[in-house]
Amino acid sequence: METTTITEYGKMTVVQLRAAAKAVGLKGAGKLQKGDLLNAILAAEAEQRKESLAEAKVDQVLRSDPIDAKLGAFDAPAPAPESPAPKTQAAPPAQTYVAVLEPKGTAKARRFQEVAEKHGWAVEISAPVAGNTVALVATRGLEAIHLEWDLGVFIYESCTYVIADRVTKPRNASGARRVAERSAAEAAAELGRVVGNKSFKRKTVKDGAPKQYALPFDPAEATEAGLKAAMAGKKVSWVNGITLAKETATVSPNGHFFKVQSVAGERVVQFLDPRTGFRALRLSSLLSVGRK
Numbered sequence: 001m002e003t004t005t006i007t008e009y010g011k012m013t014v015v016q017l018r019a020a021a022k023a024v025g026l027k028g029a030g031k032l033q034k035g036d037l038l039n040a041i042l043a044a045e046a047e048q049r050k051e052s053l054a055e056a057k058v059d060q061v062l063r064s065d066p067i068d069a070k071l072g073a074f075d076a077p078a079p080a081p082e083s084p085a086p087k088t089q090a091a092p093p094a095q096t097y098v099a100v101l102e103p104k105g106t107a108k109a110r111r112f113q114e115v116a117e118k119h120g121w122a123v124e125i126s127a128p129v130a131g132n133t134v135a136l137v138a139t140r141g142l143e144a145i146h147l148e149w150d151l152g153v154f155i156y157e158s159c160t161y162v163i164a165d166r167v168t169k170p171r172n173a174s175g176a177r178r179v180a181e182r183s184a185a186e187a188a189a190e191l192g193r194v195v196g197n198k199s200f201k202r203k204t205v206k207d208g209a210p211k212q213y214a215l216p217f218d219p220a221e222a223t224e225a226g227l228k229a230a231m232a233g234k235k236v237s238w239v240n241g242i243t244l245a246k247e248t249a250t251v252s253p254n255g256h257f258f259k260v261q262s263v264a265g266e267r268v269v270q271f272l273d274p275r276t277g278f279r280a281l282r283l284s285s286l287l288s289v290g291r292k
Contacts, residue, residue, distance in 0.1 A: 165240065238286045249276060
């Protein structure tokens, strides 16, 4: 039987070693790496050499005295079985680690959160919707910012900034960041300038003020919990106290981020519209709840 030296085996590739292992009858070689393959092949060859030597000794005895060998074969005790070569344990399969990556929007929301929290904002980042859209809500006193990213892309339509009952839309994430970086005193001063500027007010419609319908609660007496229960998931209409224009929005069905605050003696409701972002209204200017 031709043998291969250790040096020759060492020069073989894993594929060649697996072929050599198959040739010597080694099972499970496909799961072994090069070092384990080499040891297993050498052990298998050693076992084969032992078996060959044993067979050669028997042949020699039979050739010297065939008759005695045949007769003695019935009386001679069976040779003790040789201990099998230790089986080489297959190496355990390599563990595979899958990196779970956050959506791009989550990373951007967290960077905005770091900036906002340094300036006194409380920030909440929602879980991604359908694995793509990430929403952020930041609140500070009478102010609120609502931002959304879809696959990491800023969504302008959902971006809103609210202070009291005034709603504006930052043009992009950088604009929203500048809003978050200014102080609460600076934001209040700007609101005062806007309220006092008559150019922001639209001319009153000649036909008079918009029609007001019966409300399911008393705006002056209803508690925040009662207002939330009555308005959640409903379409509401009101007159904007700054522009004097009629506005309409839908309160989030779960009432998330619903808040009632007092501003200059007026009760102001801030809420989240799932379609247009944060909105705010003065209860004294509320026209209807739940009407199409």
